[in-house]
Amino acid sequence: MKDFEKVEGKKKNKEVVLYALSTCIWCRKTKKLLEELEVEYKYIDMDLVDDEEKYLAEIKKWNPDCSYPTMVIDNKKCIVGFQEEEIKKEFA
């Protein structure tokens, strides 16, 4: 399993990194919403990563609870959970 997967999209003006779990329904909803909004993003399914420690410190920096999904935008803003309205507004 390679680490980050890139999903192509028309909206490329923001750098979007999504930390997710392959089994999590809220993470799936978040991925689907980003695709509907045609946002280009990269994601990592943390339950499929061999060395999760490598990423946990970075996630903790943005979200001390280390919960999923954690979305980091332009390395300056973070949205935790499937916050449908907030995500739509962010990429409107």
Next chain:
Amino acid sequence: MKTKITIPQEEIDKEYKKLFDEAESGGYHLNPDVEFTKALVEGLLVNTKRYGYPACPCRLATGEKDKDLDIICPCDYRDPDLNDYGTCYCGLYVSLDVVQGKKKISSIPERRKKTMEEKRDVSTFNLEGLKYPVWRCKVCGYLCARDNPPEVCPVCKAKKERFERFI
């Protein structure tokens, strides 16, 4: 190397039925959005294959059972989350209001870290005069006064390892 595990549909349907019946007989309710709920059941089955126990599909398990006990479904946080938000963290279990369509659910905050930091210290309790210690099932809150916790919670069927010393 961790690989993606796929579960046959009939296995998901069977587990869904089992969880549905168990929930209803215990006074709990599965999320009425069947497609959503079956996706979570699939996650539970994937985790059972991957870790040997059904860790919450919406949380990252360590793979070490002792460290993941509190997030084995039903997790220790289901009841307080049902009370505060009408749904458990992943959305598998919901309150009656949600089943009846009176309330909508969304992604809720994670209370795990905060709850763990607030762990009660039983050593400060005055135990004199108590004939037996009191054990509490962390899944459903069942209390019993006896030398050791029961093998299985008589109310919710959680295993002995999910009990804590309460008093």
